[in-house]
């Protein structure tokens with residue numbers, strides 16, 4: 001039975017997604033179109049994502065730093081394909097002062113305060129960071145340079161949707177410089193794998209990963225590698241990217257180092273990032289018609305306890321609940337006792353269900369008499385009675401089981417939505433119907449890719465297999481590569 005207020009997923013996937021965000025209190029629109037307000041509960045999930053990812057980034061030897069929000073316009077013209085790729089979505093700062101309007105009734109831009117050089121609000125930070133690197137790097141002793149930044153980013157979007165596509169979003173961007181091409185490429189792949197592992201272990205989201213096509217690669221990169229996740233509506237979501245920048249930016253920003261033998265060389269660079277878009281993947285992958293479902297590893301509240309009492313037994317029930325909270329907190333930090341006395345237990349059940357708390361305990365006088373607690377797991381809505389002495393062990397196991405079971409579900413979504421397709425008619429039928437990933441041979445010609453996109457709305461997401469042999473699904477020419485193609489967010 002669908003909760004009132006949440007559109008059924010099968011009826012209208014897109015409205016279902018928006019309803020979850022609203023009812024679980026994750027985010028809302030702001031006065032500025034395309035810029036969302038991330039609410040405390042949504043931000044708490046983001047902080048958990050950030051914490052775990054930051055741990056992994058630091059474990060791989062990167063240090064956090066912070067660079068300016070504003071970038072001189074001239075920086076963008078230094079790498080030709082980079083500027084082309086981002087020009088259409090740049091917000092530009094032209095003035096630095098306002099003044100009272102001549103009629104005294106309002107505020108206008110002060111034309112006397114026009115900037116000599118316009119500034120771009122960062123759509124990504126390669127240019128400003130590499131300008132800095134050109135001063136930080138002079139010798140082989142300065143390499144590798146391994147820097148990460150957590151920041152907000154602005155890319156002006158016309159059609160927006162919370163978390164999936166917003167003009168302002170939050171992300172991390174890693175920027176690394178190496179003396180040799182081999183080391184550089186190894187790291188491009190290592191960071192790609194870090195995202196794959198993070199998605200799987202922490203977010204319980206299974207992905208495909210691999211090289212992107214020329215048309216889908218990052219503006220200015222030699223190669224882009226992407227991580228793609230399959231959403232339950234059959235569309236792919238680009239979860240993260242890792243770019244091999246080669247020497248393109250190093251040359252444009254004059255980054256050089258004196259090697260051990262004294263010769264001056266140009267280093268190799270890579271960059272990689274994931275954003276609040278991951279929240280979109282998390283929400284769509286696990287949630288159901290009753291609201292948000294969260295893997296325990298990122299849930300701000302892992303266990304909620306709802307006491308069910310009347311005036312005459314309130315003290316007894318609360319004491320029993322407090323005792324359980326105390327015991328759980330010895331091993332599980334994120335436990336909440338919902339002691340509000342101005343809403344009914346039924347209201348609370350409903351609220352925590354919508355917010356996706358993995359385990360809910362309902363404790364009333366009857367549970368106490370029976371010597372245990374009633375537990376409900378959010379992912380399956382299964383209800384169980386657990387003996388008091390077993391509560392801590394049982395809860396720990398249950399949280400693990402929920403985490404694993406959500407991953408298994410995500411793995412079947414990606415598996416069941418991937419089909420080897422050999423005929424172009426088959427592809428067209430698939431993209432009109434169930435969608436998902438079509439694994440196809442593609443000759444590599446951008447014209448075939450373009451025609452497929454125009455006719456089926458499906459794009460190449462990432463390479464599936466190299467050094468194979470088959471016939472291009474579009475033109476029939478020999479092909480050595482199989483690709484995952486899908487419609488995407």
Ligand SMILES: [Zn+2]
Nearest residue numbers: 443448472475
């Ligand atoms: Zn072809």
